[in-house]
Amino acid sequence: MLRTHTCGELRKTDVGKEVILAGWVHRIRDHGGIIFLDLRDRFGITQVVVSSENEKAYEVAASVRPEYVVQVKGVVRERPEGLTNPRLATGDIEVHALTFVVLSPSELPPFEIEGRKEVDESLRLRYRYLDLRRSKMQENLMLRHKAAQSIRRFLTERGFVEVETPFLTKSTPEGARDFLVPSRLNPGSFYALPQSPQLFKQLLMVAGFDRYFQ
Template sequence: MLAGVTLRGPGLALVLCRCRVPLSASQERKRHRIRITRSENTIMMRSHYCGQLNESLEGQEITLCGWVHRRRDHGGVIFLDIRDREGMAQVVFDPDRADSFAAADRVRSEYVVKVVGKVRARPAGAVNANMASGAIEVLGYELEVLNESETPPFPLNEYSDVGEETRLRYRFIDLRRPEMAEKLRLRSRITTSIRRYLDDNGFLDVETPILTRATPEGARDYLVPSRTHPGSFFALPQSPQLFKQLLMVAGFDRYYQIAKCFRDEDLRADRQPEFTQIDIETSFLNEEDIIGLTYNPLTKHYKLASDVDVNYMIQTLREA
């Protein structure tokens, strides 16, 4: 006799089955069966991110989920700027839809909401050139408050001047600010592009151990005591140096890793106790190969980060 439960999420159906009759030893090992199926018609909670809205969606019904960045009541019409990780979109509520209008009247800054509405072009003269979605707005049909919020400790607009200590204390709120969200998106784009470049050039992405033994390098190690072996300690790696050299000897001639490194040093402008580096090791290359391998991604990703074309001068040590 089988008892089952189905868990459904965005694009995914997870079916767990468990047998309730006595089983043999071999059956006991297989008694938990998991079947994962993907449904093309599974409806996600949101249909679009705010930053994805544009004129091509005009007339379509969409669903947004995000935070109320700003609320404005213009004498009978309520405007909500909804914010998510990809940007902002303006949603309009009018009194003709009493339920959604009443809900919009109650929401406040940083409420988490779900909005259903239709995309339409903004009236002439109302286009906001400072928003990616500034040429359109959403006429709200439904508004559901998913979570209320207290007044945040500082405003999340681009004009607020907040001290670093306050920002770090409320880091989860600070990361909602558009400029902070853009930094995380940029970092993700750069690391994704770097991985793609190295993958296309035959490099293997290999994760090396974090808990290792202390090695004599240029800085002090962070030591982690062992619970199972009192008096013994692990060290956090200053770099994956030994492990990547081991990979070279083993025949994996092109390795890379977006590696976490740790150095027990005082905090200075050019020193961090914890940092991330692009770690590369390779064999069977000559000087020209190494220059080409590093020059191309440097120029490409500098442009990705700053939209500036750069040309580095290549010189020998004697010329420099």
């Protein structure tokens, strides 16, 4: 089993439970004999504590770097008084590691995932998979997802049907220049990106679909 809980899920009510977490190493703080590690996934961050008394887990934890993908099995404990973190949903608890496994090592990232410095856009686009790990980008995607779901729900409740019309079709020159796509199976022939779904809308209307969206 990869994980039993996400990194944004655990609360005080989970204290005493044995859990398995998996995610990216966000930050590491070695206090000599005890390592504090922030483990991150798209749901949040959980603090993991690895003690030198657990020699095997401690040795592995001491070797990891930011953005390593790791799996931690441990017990949920309440954080000591005065050491809670109100900025985190999981800030009242921490996971004391029993086992610590590196699933995938990482090279040094070209920019900090949650750094305060502005990163050049061309660099972010070059390493888009890293850029999409940033909380701001994930929040943007989730907002877009929720907006699309809300629009779909609104239209569906009013009798609209979602239909995806073709993205490649026969060229139908109008006012604008067509964007042509060569056909691999028919050399010398081309598809075109439709300038509008007008023809397909008319086909749907004649077929009886008086309300549609895409």
